[in-house]
Amino acid sequence: GAVVSQHPSWVICKSGTSVKIECRSLDFQATTMFWYRQFPKQSLMLMATSNEGSKATYEQGVEKDKFLINHASLTLSTLTVTSAHPEDSSFYICSARDRAETYEQYFGPGTRLTVT
Amino acid sequence: RKEVEQDPGPFNVPEGATVAFNCTYSNSASQSFFWYRQDCRKEPKLLMSVYSSGNEDGRFTAQLNRASQYISLLIRDSKLSDSATYLCVVNHRQAGTALIFGKGTTLSVSS
Numbered sequence: 001g002a003v004v005s006q007h008p009s010w011v012i013c014k015s016g017t018s019v020k021i022e023c024r025s026l027d028f029q030a031t032t033m034f035w036y037r038q039f040p041k042q043s044l045m046l047m048a049t050s051n052e053g054s055k056a057t058y059e060q061g062v063e064k065d066k067f068l069i070n071h072a073s074l075t076l077s078t079l080t081v082t083s084a085h086p087e088d089s090s091f092y093i094c095s096a097r098d099r100a101e102t103y104e105q106y107f108g109p110g111t112r113l114t115v116t
Numbered sequence: 117r118k119e120v121e122q123d124p125g126p127f128n129v130p131e132g133a134t135v136a137f138n139c140t141y142s143n144s145a146s147q148s149f150f151w152y153r154q155d156c157r158k159e160p161k162l163l164m165s166v167y168s169s170g171n172e173d174g175r176f177t178a179q180l181n182r183a184s185q186y187i188s189l190l191i192r193d194s195k196l197s198d199s200a201t202y203l204c205v206v207n208h209r210q211a212g213t214a215l216i217f218g219k220g221t222t223l224s225v226s227s
Contacts, residue, residue: 034214043120043203043219044160093159095215104150105215107159 003027004096006108013084013115020080021111023094029074030096034105035067038091050077084115119143120218122204128224133194137221139187139204148207149180151189153200154220160203163189194225 003026013019023033031052036044048069050056056069068080077096081088091112095105122139129135141149149166164171166178166187177190187204201220208216 036217041124041219044217046214046216049214091157104162104165107161110157110159112157 002098002106004030004094004106004108006094006111008111009109010112011114013113015085015115016083018080018082019084019113020078021092021094021113023077023079023096023108025075025096025098025106028096028098028106030077030098031074032097033071033077034095034097035069035077035079036093036095038093038110044093047079081113084113086115089113089115118218119216120204120206122202122218122221124219124221126222126224128226129194131194131196131225131227133225134190134192135194135223136191137189137202137204137223139189139218141185141187141204141206141216143206143208144185146185146206146208149178149187150205150215151176151178151187152203152205152217154203155200160205160217163202191223194223196225196227199223199225 005024007022033050035047038044047062048056048058050069050071052071058064071077093110094108097105120141151163152160153163154160164173166180170179175192179188201222203220204218205215
């Protein structure tokens with residue numbers, strides 16, 4: 001149980017375009033989903049916390065107009081990187097918290113974004 | 117000062133060795149503690165939670181010292197498949213339900 005999927009697993013796009021990444025909890029309902037970014041040899045950095053049906057809470061330094069998050073249902077959250085630039089190239093990972101548990105989170109397999 | 121600090125390594129050990137990783141956290145209000153494992157280009161996977169009394173799961177033993185704000189992970193009888201990056205992770209009320217990750221310690225086990 002507790003499987004989280006992400007789509008796509010990798011994407012290459014041109015500078016200036018937008019990219020949407022989906023995160024789904026497959027066998028549980030997730031009231032809260034988290035979006036992380038990881039640069040090479042760096043730790044996972046939390047970008048935003050997404051609660052179903054409400055606006056996401058962004059971490060300091062993360063532009064909410066650039067990284068659009070939508071959490072329309074208990075099993076789906078999306079992250080859209082708008083007007084992507086090469087410095088946005090990174091590994092984006094989502095996680096979901098099962099409403100029945102405390103702090104344990106289940107991670108998606110990640111999406112590797114390369115902006116050329 | 118980073119919230120969660122780890123020695124990045126790498127730790128290079130032969131099969132069968134015992135290896136220990138340490139981690140310190142800065143927020144004394146931290147409530148939950150975990151070790152995650154991350155393989156190259158993959159998502160983190162929960163290895164084990166860490167409890168105040170210390171806990172063991174097979175070859176893995178985790179310890180927590182709240183007074184020193186220190187967490188450790190001991191791996192006995194290392195296997196080749198243990199090669200990965202080990203992430204020290206904490207949570208505290210101010211972070212809500214978000215997890216705070218250390219940079220990770222890289223372990224390489226060789227035959």
